[in-house]
Amino acid sequence: MTGHDFGSTTLTVAGRNFKTTMTNPGLALRPILGPLVFFAAFAGGLSAVGRTPGFDFSSGYTAFQFAFIMLQGALFVGLFCGLALARDLQSGFIRRLMLAARDRRGIVVGYVLAGLGVTMIATTVLLGVALLCGMQLDGDLLDVAGMYSLALVICAAGALWSMGVAFRMRTVQAAPLMQTPGFLGLFLAPAFVPYALLEGWIRPIARVNPITQLVEGARGFVSGRPEDLLLTYGVAAALLSVLAIWTLTGLRRAERIA
Amino acid sequence: MTTLQQFAWLTRRAVVRTLRQPAAAFPALLFPLILLAVVAAGLGSATDIPGFPADSYLQFALAGAFVQAAMVGGINSGADLAVDIESGLLDRLALTPLRRWALLLGQLSGAVTLALLAGVLYLAIGLLFGVEIAAGVGGVAVILALAVVSALAFAALSALLALRTGSSEAVHGAFPLTFLLLTFSSFYLPRTLIDVDWFKALATYNPVSYLIEGVRSLYIDGWDSQALALGFGLGAAIVAIGIACASAALKGRLAHR
Numbered sequence: 001m002t003g004h005d006f007g008s009t010t011l012t013v014a015g016r017n018f019k020t021t022m023t024n025p026g027l028a029l030r031p032i033l034g035p036l037v038f039f040a041a042f043a044g045g046l047s048a049v050g051r052t053p054g055f056d057f058s059s060g061y062t063a064f065q066f067a068f069i070m071l072q073g074a075l076f077v078g079l080f081c082g083l084a085l086a087r088d089l090q091s092g093f094i095r096r097l098m099l100a101a102r103d104r105r106g107i108v109v110g111y112v113l114a115g116l117g118v119t120m121i122a123t124t125v126l127l128g129v130a131l132l133c134g135m136q137l138d139g140d141l142l143d144v145a146g147m148y149s150l151a152l153v154i155c156a157a158g159a160l161w162s163m164g165v166a167f168r169m170r171t172v173q174a175a176p177l178m179q180t181p182g183f184l185g186l187f188l189a190p191a192f193v194p195y196a197l198l199e200g201w202i203r204p205i206a207r208v209n210p211i212t213q214l215v216e217g218a219r220g221f222v223s224g225r226p227e228d229l230l231l232t233y234g235v236a237a238a239l240l241s242v243l244a245i246w247t248l249t250g251l252r253r254a255e256r257i258a
Numbered sequence: 259m260t261t262l263q264q265f266a267w268l269t270r271r272a273v274v275r276t277l278r279q280p281a282a283a284f285p286a287l288l289f290p291l292i293l294l295a296v297v298a299a300g301l302g303s304a305t306d307i308p309g310f311p312a313d314s315y316l317q318f319a320l321a322g323a324f325v326q327a328a329m330v331g332g333i334n335s336g337a338d339l340a341v342d343i344e345s346g347l348l349d350r351l352a353l354t355p356l357r358r359w360a361l362l363l364g365q366l367s368g369a370v371t372l373a374l375l376a377g378v379l380y381l382a383i384g385l386l387f388g389v390e391i392a393a394g395v396g397g398v399a400v401i402l403a404l405a406v407v408s409a410l411a412f413a414a415l416s417a418l419l420a421l422r423t424g425s426s427e428a429v430h431g432a433f434p435l436t437f438l439l440l441t442f443s444s445f446y447l448p449r450t451l452i453d454v455d456w457f458k459a460l461a462t463y464n465p466v467s468y469l470i471e472g473v474r475s476l477y478i479d480g481w482d483s484q485a486l487a488l489g490f491g492l493g494a495a496i497v498a499i500g501i502a503c504a505s506a507a508l509k510g511r512l513a514h515r
Binding site for chain 1: 306457
């Protein structure tokens with residue numbers, strides 16, 4: 001097994017998937033338009049929530065929602081990587097790819113890299129539109145880089161989760177199983193108000209939900225006051241490590257069946 | 259077979275078909291509940307916004323679940339009709355002396371069944387979590403009636419789409435549209451508390467706002483004749499237009515056979 005083998009498999013799969021997504025209008029528009037619609041809906045329709053007593057996000061409700069929608073869009077790009085993999089598993093493409101690739105971890109990394117590429121584009125479009133609409137971005141360039149890094153982390157996490165499911169189920173009918181935990185994980189974080197304003201049963205859940213730390217971290221970058229960076233990136237690393245194990249054990253299972 | 263018997267037979271078929279497809283019925287019942295749970299928990303502190311009309315966000319948001327279930331049930335009903343078109347059943351029925359309106363209205367009964375099931379479930383869950391109905395016991399029947407009108411409205415539009423496209427995939431593809439209608443309405447906040455002008459205008463022109471506000475008024479205000487008239491009036495108008503257009507589409511489809 002050589003590094004070249006891993007690298008060429010990774011680049012081939014990443015290039016193919018990125019090109020497939022970006023040259024198909026149906027696939028390319030979904031990750032770009034989806035977050036824009038949610039941004040319009042949440043930042044526009046819920047702006048009065050910024051008047052809730054105790055709401056103290058200095059950059060305003062639009063910026064508060066931007067961070068959440070950015071991560072939501074990135075997560076869904078990641079989740080769609082698993083759907084693409086399931087489709088390729090069903091069509092037999094992955095079986096043929098496994099015969100050609102000696103280090104099959106390159107397949108996993110290739111799908112993730114393609115998702116990260118799409119996330120970069122979708123996040124940039126969202127940020128551009130948000131700034132054009134007058135969103136107050138108080139972070140500097142370094143904070144913007146931090147924001148992007150968290151979008152990439154959550155995209156990779158979504159991709160690893162959904163690909164682990166895809167390797168085990170090998171059918172696109174597993175889509176709800178890929179997407180529902182992601183949807184729940186996201187909305188069981190402080191989606192609409194800061195953690196301090198959460199009430200009832202959701203509060204203890206949000207406290208232990210790793211996505212909470214990523215959402216709060218992204219909001220810190222948007223406001224130019226990032227806090228608990230060590231904790232944020234520690235949670236990100238732990239999340240990615242656990243999900244990488246989940247995906248690679250799924251890959252091993254798929255290899256045995258193939 | 260009389261026209262009424264035809265209608266009864268097709269209604270029975272649609273109801274049994276709906277109840278025998280748990281994979282389709284469960285998401286229609288449960289997805290609105292999941293969304294309600296996360297939104298009510300996440301936006302619970304919105305009741306502290308000056309001018310918010312209820313003390314509990316669950317009491318405010320519950321109405322949206324009835325309309326969302328009606329939307330999903332309507333899409334399912336249209337998809338069932340599209341499957342009948344794809345499988346050739348509609349062509350075979352066209353060879354019988356079946357009346358067009360019996361076929362169409364019978365098909366819509368599946369959505370009504372689902373809306374009633376969802377309505378009873380959401381009413382029970384609301385009561386379980388201490389949500390009071392300001393209109394009292396009489397309000398329960400009106401809430402269910404408005405849920406049925408909403409289901410008929412979306413089922414009629416969905417049937418029109420099925421008859422125009424003849425594709426269940428196309429009907430299922432309309433699901434994001436229903437989500438947009440819900441999102442750009444007064445689902446999350448009352449229209450009086452929407453600050454952004456363009457959003458407020460969208461919510462004001464969106465009929466879904468009035469279907470939600472009709473149910474919501476019974477939970478929060480009691481008997482608000484204006485909210486109920488708008489809810490039932492707009493719902494009935496959509497049903498009438500939807501059925502008329504779907505009937506014309508059915509006539510056109512059968513004429514080409």
